[in-house]
Amino acid sequence: MKPPSAVEPSAAKGIAYLRGAPLMAFALIYTIVSGGPFLWVAMMSLRTTPEIFASPYALPSSIHWEKFVDAWTKSNYGTYFWNSTIVVVTAVALLTVIGAMVAHCLARYRFRGNRLVRFVILSGMILPPQLMILSLFQILLEYHLYNTLTGLIIVYVAGHLAITVYILEGFFAQIPQDLFDAARLDGYSDLEIFWRITLPIGVPALFTTVTLNFIILWNEFLYAVVLLTEDDKRTLPLGIMHFMGNHQLDVGMVATGLMIAIGPVILLYAFFSETMIRGMTAGAVR
């Protein structure tokens, strides 16, 4: 075995630097590639379309905040934003409560049919949305839930229950059984145990699923495009697509719309980046 410091210290440093330079260059280039497009949209959202066509990649010369007001009031983005907010907040709240209830049962109790319930719920993870979308369209029409936010919320909750239960059950199962035995001895009822032990201890896991569901549903497109067609029911992704379809050439205004959709996500990401990264990748690693 050769001693590691066979070369002179200064030369070793030089080699380390050379090895570091391509790495630095790569890091810099990929940072521009991954983050640059969003900065570009942010700049365009503050410029008018004629300014953009004159020079697409210039910095804003004068900042047009009024474009956001225009988008919000004149182009219906306000409606789209509130529809998205209502749908996502309601669906995430329902998913968290219903998912935690199921996960608690599966992780904590022995009962007949435990395995069957687990199999049925978790098999939802491998069902592609395409398999259900056509019949859901028919079913919602029959139940008079087609073109309603309620219908979309129900479909979202059903569709994302599997991943929610999967993540929560994994966490709940690790809570020591002693806690529950002690609670039972102290005379807690079943529902009190769920409410006062599982939920408070499970907060980190609940946070993870809330993040995951929030991001996925805020961005959801396929179900929304099939189940909503009226303009005042559209969620943000549909609204932007619709606006893009009608105003292909008004790049400035489309960019403002994109910023309205990206804004909340970026804002949350700036403060909770670690939680959001953990949340988005939670289903994939165990």
Next chain:
Amino acid sequence: MTERALRQRAATPSPPLALDARRASRATLIILLAPALLLYAAFMVYPVLRTFWNSVHTIKPNNVPAFVGLDNFRALLGHDWVFWKAVGNTAIFAIFATIADVLGGLLLALALFSRVPFARFLRVVWFTPVLMSYVVVGIIWVWIYDYDWGLANVILRAVGLGGFEQSWLGDPRTALWSVMVTHIWKWLGFNMIIFLAALYALPVDVLGAAELDNCGWFAKLIHIIIPMLKPTILNLTVLSFVGKMMIFDLVWIMTGGGPLWSTETVSTYVYKRAFDWNTFDLGYPSAIAVLWFLIILVFIFALTQIMRQRERLEF
């Protein structure tokens, strides 16, 4: 707990049941499980069964569904060349984008793992595209690919390669690959994070021993790191591949399946046959969805079987 003890509990329900925290009363179970199970029955199980039923019928609006047996499947497999084109495109997409996703994610993770300065900040920035919706990503990249002022052509012209400028999404030869690049760009950060977690979970002494043996970083990568990451690599490959077999959103937003079916995928074709074509038949697209689901199931089983086999051979 022995069987006798269980039977005793069943015989004298109230005091032991109340003290066994592993058991809950029937009422509790119903309260906790009923909402989920009802929702599932009505909006997951029933739709799936109904799609299977639909696939052997012809269903026109305001019409009684007519039973057609396996005709839909016969037509699909026999003489629907758009379907086969869509299958081909989806396969190309799933294979190449999966390879790029996994290799690219590993590359990014290794860059961060080799202690590049500002690694924490870079990790956050590189992950950003994962959080963005397909609509946002799709529209941004439609602009990037724009013939006149899009960044792709602007850069080519700037470095004197103006001859290579393309209407990236308008030319059938480049459209599928252009959409693929966008898809890879969006998901690389996801794979990066999973690989990074796996890298940090590697035993430190093994990497340290390699360092002492004066093992070059490339040799270390090939002989030590990649073999040890094999479970993660296989896992991500399955996840990524299955996800891409269902691809819809990005294709729909960027090209709508065009030009000339060059980016048509199975999912966009299902959507088109159901809602855009004036056949107005929900039976035929249901048959496509059912067939494709069965193929995906076969892939999931095959890939997980291969994974298990590999693990058994190695450990």
